[in-house]
Amino acid sequence: MSDPYPAGSPYPAGSPYSAGSPYPPGSPYSAGPAAPGTTAPSYGVPEQRATGPVPDTGPAPDAGPVPDKGPALDTGSVPDTGTGSAPAAGAARPGGRDRYLDLLRSIALVRVVVYHLFGWAWLTVLFPSMGVMFALAGSLMARSLKRPARGVIQGRIRRLLPPLWAFAAVVLVLMFAGGWDPGRDGDGTVWGWLKVLNYVFPFGAPPFPWQIGSKSGLLEDTWAVQAAGPLWYLRAYLWFVIASPLLLWAFRRAPWATLLAPLGLTAVVGTGLVTIPGETGNAVTDFAVYGGCWVLGFAHHEGLLQRVPRYAAVSGAVLVMAFGLWWASGHLGPDGWDLNDIPLAQATWSFGFVVILLLYSPSWQELPGRLARWDKLVTLSNNRAVTIYLWHNMLIMATVPLIDLAYDVPFMQNEGAVAALDSTYTLWMFVLVWPLIGLAILAVGWVEDIAAKRRPRLWPNGASSGVSSGAPGGGSGGASSGAPGGKRGRGGSRKRPR
Numbered sequence: 001m002s003d004p005y006p007a008g009s010p011y012p013a014g015s016p017y018s019a020g021s022p023y024p025p026g027s028p029y030s031a032g033p034a035a036p037g038t039t040a041p042s043y044g045v046p047e048q049r050a051t052g053p054v055p056d057t058g059p060a061p062d063a064g065p066v067p068d069k070g071p072a073l074d075t076g077s078v079p080d081t082g083t084g085s086a087p088a089a090g091a092a093r094p095g096g097r098d099r100y101l102d103l104l105r106s107i108a109l110v111r112v113v114v115y116h117l118f119g120w121a122w123l124t125v126l127f128p129s130m131g132v133m134f135a136l137a138g139s140l141m142a143r144s145l146k147r148p149a150r151g152v153i154q155g156r157i158r159r160l161l162p163p164l165w166a167f168a169a170v171v172l173v174l175m176f177a178g179g180w181d182p183g184r185d186g187d188g189t190v191w192g193w194l195k196v197l198n199y200v201f202p203f204g205a206p207p208f209p210w211q212i213g214s215k216s217g218l219l220e221d222t223w224a225v226q227a228a229g230p231l232w233y234l235r236a237y238l239w240f241v242i243a244s245p246l247l248l249w250a251f252r253r254a255p256w257a258t259l260l261a262p263l264g265l266t267a268v269v270g271t272g273l274v275t276i277p278g279e280t281g282n283a284v285t286d287f288a289v290y291g292g293c294w295v296l297g298f299a300h301h302e303g304l305l306q307r308v309p310r311y312a313a314v315s316g317a318v319l320v321m322a323f324g325l326w327w328a329s330g331h332l333g334p335d336g337w338d339l340n341d342i343p344l345a346q347a348t349w350s351f352g353f354v355v356i357l358l359l360y361s362p363s364w365q366e367l368p369g370r371l372a373r374w375d376k377l378v379t380l381s382n383n384r385a386v387t388i389y390l391w392h393n394m395l396i397m398a399t400v401p402l403i404d405l406a407y408d409v410p411f412m413q414n415e416g417a418v419a420a421l422d423s424t425y426t427l428w429m430f431v432l433v434w435p436l437i438g439l440a441i442l443a444v445g446w447v448e449d450i451a452a453k454r455r456p457r458l459w460p461n462g463a464s465s466g467v468s469s470g471a472p473g474g475g476s477g478g479a480s481s482g483a484p485g486g487k488r489g490r491g492g493s494r495k496r497p498r
Contacts, residue, residue: 121337134236134294139358232286252302262294266348269281271344377461
């Protein structure tokens with residue numbers, strides 16, 4: 001297979017944009033030693049990330065992550081209560097959350113976590129979480145922009161930053177305690193420390209060391225790479241939020257040109273036809289790959305998709321998706337059919353997939369039938385999407401030392417028991433990560449309420465009020481990272497966070 005990024009490409013070897021891999025052994029991104037003294041590249045086009053992916057939560061914001069190397073997150077968790085004309089066909093009904101969109105966001109978050117844990121490339125085809133979550137966030141952004149743009153942007157940023165600061169405080173303390181010196185690892189002392197500000201305002205890529213230990217000895221030496229992986233989504237989300245007033249203005253004047261322009265841009269910057277150096281190139285590629293999905297959110301809210309004959313829209317979407325798979329078949333990366341490694345395939349497949357999801361959007365005010373049993377979890381995951389997206393990678397890693405304790409239990413001291421645990425190691429990680437995510441929601445999830453100027457809640461699943469509130473979108477995620485191996489060399493997948 002030929003590398004779409006030829007020699008001389010500005011993207012470092014091992015980035016999602018070129019072949020090779022500087023990632024250290026045990027990194028979820030690939031095998032091989034990292035180049036000394038370098039900072040990690042952005043994870044390019046999804047995931048998160050899975051995860052992976054923040055929804056519109058009130059008078060002002062898909063979490064994501066963060067998330068398809070992430071999941072996408074919309075930063076908020078209550079419905080937009082601003083005044084304005086009734087939504088166009090296909091938009092959420094007035095007076096409450098669109099539970100169909102909330103369900104999609106929850107599915108995207110779960111898919112991001114599963115992808116980052118198991119690393120199954122086919123999940124990027126089965127459900128392109130990051131494209132879905134950016135589309136949901138775009139729809140909610142269009143809804144909010146009935147109000148003055150400046151206030152809407154400020155509200156989105158306000159809902160995004162405090163959860164990031166809580167996460168960054170823990171990560172930075174651990175990295176500095178491990179001896180990390182940003183000035184030594186960066187492009188010079190001053191510039192290296194200035195890059196740390198991306199943990200405060202994620203306009204660029206936050207730096208982190210390729211290898212660093214922990215005083216507790218519980219985390220393996222690539223934990224910082226994996227923990228910071230989902231942060232690519234916050235940068236992309238921030239860029240989309242800031243650009244949304246201009247994008248919506250352009251969409252209302254030239255809807256089809258604005259809708260299709262990101263796919264054209266991806267064909268230029270996502271295939272190596274034109275390369276943009278460094279992190280700027282990574283950010284532009286992310287923007288292009290998911291720009292079509294973001295603008296599809298506008299089209300959903302404005303009713304454009306519903307004005308197109310359904311047979312024509314579905315036929316067009318299927319053709320675009322077929323092109324994406326055809327392109328992927330000739331540009332398979334090291335992980336095969338992982339669309340996170342193939343920008344143009346990711347963009348076109350996600351675009352067509354989202355068109356079909358939004359065309360059949362039933363705009364539920366309540367989850368119907370058997371889906372109703374999941375109502376509380378859907379509400380909780382939407383209200384805590386940013387928290388789930390930001391923390392899930394670290395929590396996946398945290399399962400490793402817990403599972404490794406089992407090797408010291410007396411009845412495990414035989415080859416059969418050890419072999420059984422070896423063969424089910426990742427399944428146990430999957431089982432344990434959800435309680436850990438629940439603990440993270442209890443410990444720091446309330447920061448999302450503070451950011452949205454609401455009364456802090458420990459477990460906002462709608463049970464106390466009997467009302468299902470909306471929440472941040474998922475990230476999935478965007479985005480894909482994996483979990484490191486255990487002390488016996490076990491662990492999760494080796495995927496970039498998307």
